[in-house]
Amino acid sequence: MMKDFDYQVVVVGSGAGGAMAAYTLAKAGHKVLMLEAGRDYDPKTETPMFKTNGQAPLMGAGNVDKDFGFYDATVDGGWTVPNEPYTTGKDSDFLWWRARMLGGRTNHWGRYSLRFSEHDFKGKSRDGLGADWPFEYQELAPWYDKTEALVGICGTNTGLDDMPDSAEGVLQPPPKPRVPELLVAAAAKKLGIPAVPMHRAVLTRPKDDRQACFYATPCGHGCSIGAAFQTTTSLIPMALATGNLKIITDAMVRKVDVDSKGKVNGLTYVDKKTSQDIKIPAKVVILAASACESARLLLNSKSEHHPNGLANSSMQVGRNIMDSTGTGLGAHIPALEGRPIYNEDGHTANHLFIPWWGHKSQTKGELDFPRGYHFELGTGFRAPGAGVSGDLQGYGKSLKEQAKKHYGAGVYLALRGEMLPNEHCYMEIDEAVRDKWGIPVAKFHWKWSEHELKQVEHGLKTAKAILETMGATFTEPLPSAEQAILKGGQIIHEVGSTRMGESPKESVTNQYGQTWDCDNVFVMDAGVFASNPHKNCTLTIMTLAMRNATWLAEQLTNGEL
Amino acid sequence: MAKVIKNDKGALYQSTISRRESLKWLGVLSASALLPSLVGCDVNDKAVDVAKEAIKGHWPDLSLPPISVKGYGKDPDMIIPPSSPWPKTLSAEHLTLVAILADILVPRDGDVPSATEVNVPDVIDEWVSAPYKRQQDDRLTILSMLVWIDDESTLRFAKGFAGLSSVEQLMIMDDVAYHTDETPAQYKRVAAAFSRFRKLALAAFFCSPEGTKDLGYVGNVPIAGDYPGPTDEAMEHLNKALANLGLAL
Ligand SMILES: Cc1cc2nc3c(=O)[nH]c(=O)nc-3n(C[C@H](O)[C@H](O)[C@H](O)COP(=O)(O)OP(=O)(O)OC[C@H]3O[C@@H](n4cnc5c(N)ncnc54)[C@H](O)[C@@H]3O)c2cc1C
Ligand code: SF4
Numbered sequence: 190m191m192k193d194f195d196y197q198v199v200v201v202g203s204g205a206g207g208a209m210a211a212y213t214l215a216k217a218g219h220k221v222l223m224l225e226a227g228r229d230y231d232p233k234t235e236t237p238m239f240k241t242n243g244q245a246p247l248m249g250a251g252n253v254d255k256d257f258g259f260y261d262a263t264v265d266g267g268w269t270v271p272n273e274p275y276t277t278g279k280d281s282d283f284l285w286w287r288a289r290m291l292g293g294r295t296n297h298w299g300r301y302s303l304r305f306s307e308h309d310f311k312g313k314s315r316d317g318l319g320a321d322w323p324f325e326y327q328e329l330a331p332w333y334d335k336t337e338a339l340v341g342i343c344g345t346n347t348g349l350d351d352m353p354d355s356a357e358g359v360l361q362p363p364p365k366p367r368v369p370e371l372l373v374a375a376a377a378k379k380l381g382i383p384a385v386p387m388h389r390a391v392l393t394r395p396k397d398d399r400q401a402c403f404y405a406t407p408c409g410h411g412c413s414i415g416a417a418f419q420t421t422t423s424l425i426p427m428a429l430a431t432g433n434l435k436i437i438t439d440a441m442v443r444k445v446d447v448d449s450k451g452k453v454n455g456l457t458y459v460d461k462k463t464s465q466d467i468k469i470p471a472k473v474v475i476l477a478a479s480a481c482e483s484a485r486l487l488l489n490s491k492s493e494h495h496p497n498g499l500a501n502s503s504m505q506v507g508r509n510i511m512d513s514t515g516t517g518l519g520a521h522i523p524a525l526e527g528r529p530i531y532n533e534d535g536h537t538a539n540h541l542f543i544p545w546w547g548h549k550s551q552t553k554g555e556l557d558f559p560r561g562y563h564f565e566l567g568t569g570f571r572a573p574g575a576g577v578s579g580d581l582q583g584y585g586k587s588l589k590e591q592a593k594k595h596y597g598a599g600v601y602l603a604l605r606g607e608m609l610p611n612e613h614c615y616m617e618i619d620e621a622v623r624d625k626w627g628i629p630v631a632k633f634h635w636k637w638s639e640h641e642l643k644q645v646e647h648g649l650k651t652a653k654a655i656l657e658t659m660g661a662t663f664t665e666p667l668p669s670a671e672q673a674i675l676k677g678g679q680i681i682h683e684v685g686s687t688r689m690g691e692s693p694k695e696s697v698t699n700q701y702g703q704t705w706d707c708d709n710v711f712v713m714d715a716g717v718f719a720s721n722p723h724k725n726c727t728l729t730i731m732t733l734a735m736r737n738a739t740w741l742a743e744q745l746t747n748g749e750l
Numbered sequence: 751m752a753k754v755i756k757n758d759k760g761a762l763y764q765s766t767i768s769r770r771e772s773l774k775w776l777g778v779l780s781a782s783a784l785l786p787s788l789v790g791c792d793v794n795d796k797a798v799d800v801a802k803e804a805i806k807g808h809w810p811d812l813s814l815p816p817i818s819v820k821g822y823g824k825d826p827d828m829i830i831p832p833s834s835p836w837p838k839t840l841s842a843e844h845l846t847l848v849a850i851l852a853d854i855l856v857p858r859d860g861d862v863p864s865a866t867e868v869n870v871p872d873v874i875d876e877w878v879s880a881p882y883k884r885q886q887d888d889r890l891t892i893l894s895m896l897v898w899i900d901d902e903s904t905l906r907f908a909k910g911f912a913g914l915s916s917v918e919q920l921m922i923m924d925d926v927a928y929h930t931d932e933t934p935a936q937y938k939r940v941a942a943a944f945s946r947f948r949k950l951a952l953a954a955f956f957c958s959p960e961g962t963k964d965l966g967y968v969g970n971v972p973i974a975g976d977y978p979g980p981t982d983e984a985m986e987h988l989n990k991a992l993a994n995l996g997l998a999l
Contacts, residue, residue: 243962244831248957252885253883259831368985371988528987529983529986534969582930584855592956660995
């Protein structure tokens with residue numbers, strides 16, 4: 190099939206990392222073959238725009254088939270993937286969200302897109318924990334600018350120490366804040382905590398072939414007009430238009446192949462439509478199958494020269510896995526009861542959020558945990574669904590009155606925080622269990638440390654203080670951190686399984702995502718993260734993929750590879 | 751329009767939605783819905799026992815066969831969602847009871863239709879007939895509640911709930927529709943179950959176009975240009991709220 194297409198690079202995966210890598214290489218004139226395990230997917234025709242929950246089974250409520258609701262754009266994925274199990278170690282809880290579709294999880298991600306800062310890249314230098322990244326923020330800043338401009342990010346330069354500014358003219362204007370967000374901001378301000386416009390990969394101005402947001406239809410359903418960034422309406426069609434990209438869907442890569450000297454020279458994938466194994470040659474391989482799938486692939490690509498798995502002489506493949514910490518606290522806010530109704534859809538996610546404000550207190554040693562967190566806000570007059578809030582009593586007229594009084598009067602603060610790597614959080618291959626294609630599955634081990642628990646405890650207290658300042662009352666005591674912290678993987682920011690670093694001893698790749706052991710194998714997903722700052726990971730996945738694929742393109746052009 | 755038709759035998763819910771009916775419940779329920787403590791009682795003792803029973807409370811011990819049909823899967827058509835993703839399972843009697851209860855919860859209010867008029871019973875039927883865990887749990891809760899209501903009605907008035915006058919129906923409602931610390935022990939269980947039903951019925955009502963309008967949700971319409979933000983009226987309300995709380999933007 191690929192006889193007349195002389196590709197130089199094979200990219201595994203079409204999500205945030207894979208699509209950015211492929212786009213960058215294709216634009217630079219290199220021919221790329223992309224292998225994607227999921228089915229082809231076209232948001233233009235498949236997105237359920239303007240559909241109401243009432244038109245869906247079960248009022249749109251989620252279940253094992255559609256975990257985040259009937260209309261969630263995720264195809265053939267979620268907390269479970271048919272025919273593709275994974276296992277967990279004793280006493281370990283880990284949830285692994287996967288999507289099997291062109292565009293991967295970018296079809297339905299939350300689009301929150303916050304830059305990491307110098308502070309974030311050099312945590313270890315500061316507090317001795319975890320690992321530093323092998324470059325400075327200044328090195329990445331121009332790549333963040335380029336990525337933000339290409340992806341389309343709305344937000345503002347806040348000047349806050351937790352939010353590095355973008356170059357002038359890069360960000361698109363954010364939408365106006367809504368009433369409950371303003372109330373949160375006012376309450377937080379009284380406590381000395383800022384609330385500012387969220388940065389989101391949502392266009393508020395048209396760009397390329399993509400339209401600006403029209404402030405309706407939840408982005409998790411996908412966005413047929415291309416306003417909410419997903420690779421299937423942007424990077425992938427743009428890369429295809431260069432003529433330098435070919436994609437094979439339903440192609441589940443089984444392993445990376447090596448020659449008799451141990452040099453990578455190809456890949457084997459399962460054509461899911463026929464269940465046949467297909468071997469293809471490859472000069473350069475980019476793994477972007479998502480952090481834990483890429484690590485699984487490396488571990489499953491054992492050979493005589495690579496007995497611990499490919500690129501694993503450091504034994505760090507599958508180690509250092511981090512997710513974001515997650516918890517939250519909500520309350521009914523009497524001051525919001527019966528407020529005048531208006532259209533609060535906006536871009537259907539946070540217009541304001543609370544960034545990490547504690548850098549200074551931390552420096553002064555006033556906090557008993559090392560890294561930061563932010564709050565995302567859950568509020569608003571939402572489209573009706575399968576849930577109705579409030580402690581409702583009785584029947585008839587008074588019942589409806591109670592429900593209407595509660596409508597739009599709840600506020601939820603969701604904590605997303607930085608976790609540190611620890612020796613109990615890792616993945617390996619479970620040799621005893623195979624997926625439908627006969628590929629050994631991943632086995633996860635997980636344990637939160639004191640750092641995360643202390644942080645969550647602090648976050649719950651802070652959330653309570655903010656909600657109380659808004660007039661909420663709490664009759665129940667706060668849950669303990671152990672009870673409140675969500676499970677590993679549940680925030681869906683898994684990173685670190687093939688981390689980058691300064692030396693082949695402690696890391697799997699160099700700063701360009703090039704594996705130390707195999708110079709023609711790159712990782713361009715969140716596996717390479719050396720730490721997992723509280724800011725959602727995907728903007729940085731794409732920024733690194735753009736920078737590192739640009740470096741790779743130069744290597745190819747110069748004949749270094 | 752779907753509605754409850756009253757006739758001399760009681761009432762019957764008539765749906766406007768054509769449904770692939772499977773009437774399995776009657777058999778299952780008539781066996782399990784018997785009041786355990788009344789079984790074997792002499793008819794003459796009944797009045798006395800009923801009084802005792804009301805104090806202790808009763809609860810039908812239903813054993814429902816699991817729903818084993820398939821769900822809609824991980825790649826359903828989202829543009830034209832399946833209108834009947836699995837067979838509905840409520841019997842005509844239970845559907846009627848659901849309809850009566852739903853209309854007590856959400857009666858017609860001027861121009862605003864009642865729950866039944868916007869097909870809430872069909873949504874409940876779809877919900878309790880779904881093969882997923884949460885829905886199967888709700889199925890047991892809600893069917894037990896339905897059976898309890900009919901049992902209670904029979905104990906108090908020697909008739910099923912559908913055959914009662916509105917005043918009689920509301921006498922029972924007043925005992926089950928409040929789930930608070932003060933709820934008497936014998937009603938705690940049914941009040942909890944009824945709460946679940948109340949939320950589902952209300953959600954189904956608000957999910958209908960008429961209910962959505964009644965709730966006041968005005969989104970899901972495209973806006974040209976920038977998002978306008980809060981109205982002046984909404985900001986005025988906020989400013990008052992801020993002043994009351996001693997806060998400032
Ligand atoms: C509901 C939700 C909300 C989120 N919100 C945010 C947010 O607001 N901000 C944020 O930064 N992040 C968010 N995320 C996380 C974000 O989606 C991921 O970080 C991002 O998509 C990861 O990109 P990726 O390229 O590594 O992986 P993916 O996007 O998962 O793409 C990987 C692709 O590789 C394919 N693949 C896997 N294995 C193989 C194989 N063996 N062979 C071939 N192909 C394979 C998969 O099918 C998939 O399509 C969210 C995620 C979810 C689920
Ligand atoms: S809210 Fe805006 S960005 Fe999100 S899906 Fe709708 S149109 Fe697209």
